[in-house]
Amino acid sequence: MLSRTKYYLLLYREFIKTCFVEAMSFRLHFVLLIIMDLVFYASVFASVDIIYQHVETIGTWNREQLMFFVSFILSVNHLQMSLLANNYWELSLLIRQGGLDFLLVKPASSLFSTFLRRISAGSTLLFLVPWSCMIYFGNKLGFTWHAWVILPFLVLLAFMLTGLIExxxxxxxxxxxxxxxxxxxxxxxxxxxxxxxxIYAGFIRKILTFFIPVLLIYNAPSRFLFDFHDWLVMVGMLSAVAIGWVVLFFLWKLCLNSYESASS
Amino acid sequence: MLKWWQTIKVHWSNTLVYRVNFLLMVVGPVLVFFFVKVSLWYSIFEGNTEIRIGNYSLSDMLTYHLWTMIIMLISRSYNFGKLSEDIRLGRVSTYLIYPFSLWEFQATNFVSRLLIQIFIALFCLFILMTTFSQYFNNFEAINLAKGLLLAVVVSVFWFSLQYLIGLLTFWLEETWVIAVIAETAIQLLSGNMIPLDLFPEWAARLLDYTPFPYVTFVPVKMIMGSGGDLLTALGNLVFWILILNLIILFVWRKGLKLYTGAGM
Known part of the structure; x- marks a missing residue:
């Protein structure tokens, strides 16, 4: 088990190295990726700020709470953009042109090689921006030390759930x-x-919480951090992650069975 | 003219081969964005029709976003990806010897797509008018005609912008990053999410010197009967389209000198 983990970690280190070397050959693209993320962060914060210039609260949340929520989203989104997003865009091409064949014959899990191979080097450098905002607004909300300790784990859990769903x-x-x-x-x-x-009406909220649990990704951790008594949402989130893994393993087998391999 | 018509027909059949893909790419984002905005503003107003934010009641805000959706359905263009690919893979060479230039080909694709998008927008408008008739009480047919005319001109603006971004492939490996930056900025600064009259006064005044208000805010306001003079709006849009096309001409001439005709 330990040697298997070491093997995958070494493999992942190679993926990271390759992606950084590739990114460095297209330096302008690398810089543009950073600008793209910064523009996105600015536009999200500006939208929330403009709305709060006209209202005191949205639902039950004040400005600081929503700003923290947005920072939390951006932290998870940063991980998603850096580690996963490029792989999803490439998958459609791999299937259509048969490039997936080469990944399937490699001595590693096909799920691992397909979805973790491409890393966006430009995006990885920007982790400081959302984390600084999260710390700033968490501080304004008077987070206790318990909240600060579990915060990184909640970010990772949210990242895992978003990754599974996507x-x-x-x-x-x-x-x-x-x-x-x-x-x-x-x-x-x-x-x-x-x-x-x-903000979503009852029926739609239920579907987006229980059926396609996208509303749990950021809402459950934020609610829990705002009020530890709201622990039931975290049970829901952990269950969603567990079910997600089962569904993914089952579905991936079905996918590979239906793959027609365009190149062979 | 026959060449244009034949190319339009070919483009229609290409688009309609991947119907689900087309709907997910063009119609899906607009509908989902509309759904999110309506949910958000309904929550901000707490469903109360008496509250006013700026000059907007809940009903005004929902009407604003209904028209925003129609304008977006008509005007959004996605041509940069294909153009980028043509340049990168050396397919531009074909257009250099054909009696049908690259610009003509792209423009024909744009027109064919615009016609499909107008059809979808009018279909959505019909459904919305029958389902949410209460939000269409105060509009006049003449204002609708003015707004739709502006939307068509806005689509030319989007086409020109995306064409320019596509041409940057002469210098850059990937141009989608620039397209995303432009899209993110325009989404906020055109009043797509938040009407521009809710922006801080200094920001709204600054935006008057840019093309952004004419992309969404002005056409929507025109339909709602408070968009000002049609000729002024048209003049401003045409001015920015001309500027973009002058830049396109310059970039095309410079870029062609760098073009290596990869794969020839």
Missing amino acids: TIISCAMFWMLEGVGINFLRMQLQQVARWPDF
């Missing part, structure tokens, strides 16, 4: 002629998840 959705590309649209669907679900769950 990977499961991406699997639909195996049954489509052109998979780019699925990436747009994935991005739309991100858009829906980026706001507090209380």
Whole structure:
């Protein structure tokens, strides 16, 4: 078990190295990626700030709470953009052109090679921005030391849930002629998840919490950090992660069975 | 003219082969964004029709976003990706010897897509008018005609911007990053999420010197009957389109000198 873990860690180190070397050969693209993320962060914070210039609260949340929520989203989004996003965009091409064949014959888990191979080097450097904002607004909200200790774990848990949901959705590309649209669907679900769950009406909120649990990704950890008595949402989130893993392993087998290998 | 018509027909059949993909890429994002905005503003107003934020009641805000959706459905253009690929893979060489230039080909694709998008927008408008008739009480047909005319001109603006971004492939490996930066900035600064009259006064005044208000805010206000003079709006849009096209001409001439015709 330990040697297996070491093997995958070494493999991942090689993926990181390759992606950084590749990114450094296209320096302007590397810089533009950083600018893109900064513009995105600025636009999200500006939107919330402008709204709060006209209202005291949205639902039950004040400005600091929503700003913390947004910072939390950006921290998870930063991990998603750095470690996963590029792989989803490449998957549609790999399936259509048969490039997946080469990943399937490698001596590593096909899920690992398909979804963790591409790392966005430009995005990785920006982790300081969302984390600084999260610390600033957490401080304003008077977080206790318990909250600060569990915060990194909650970010990782949210990242895991978002990764599971998006990977499961991406699997639909195996049954489509052109998979780019699925990436747009994935991005739309991100858009829906980026706001507090209380803005959505009852029935839709239930679907987006229990069926496609995108509303749990950021809402559950934020609610728990604001009020530790709200621990039930975390039980829901942990259950969603566990179910997500089971569904993904089962679905991935189905995907590989239906893969027709365009190149062979 | 026959060349244009034949290319439009080919583009239609290409688009309609991947119908689900087209819907997920073009219609899906607009509908989901609309759903998120309506949920958000309904929550901000707490469902109360008496509250006013700036000059907007809840009903005004929902009407604003209904029209924003229609404008977006008509005007959004996505041509940079194909153009980028054509340049990178050396397919531009074909257009240099054809009696149908690259610009003509791209413009024809744009027109064919615009016609599909207008059809979808009008279909959505019909559904919305029958379902949410209460939000369409105060509009006049003449204002609708003015707004739709502006939306078509806005689509030319988007086309020109995306064409320019696509041409940057002569210098850059990937141009999607610039397209995302432009899209993120325009989404906020055009009043797509928050009407521009809710922005701080200094920001709103500054934006008057940019094309952004004419992309969404002005056409929507025109339909709602408070968008000012049509000719002024048209003049401003045409001015920015001309500027963009002058830059396109310059970039095309410079870029062609760098073009290596990869794969020839």
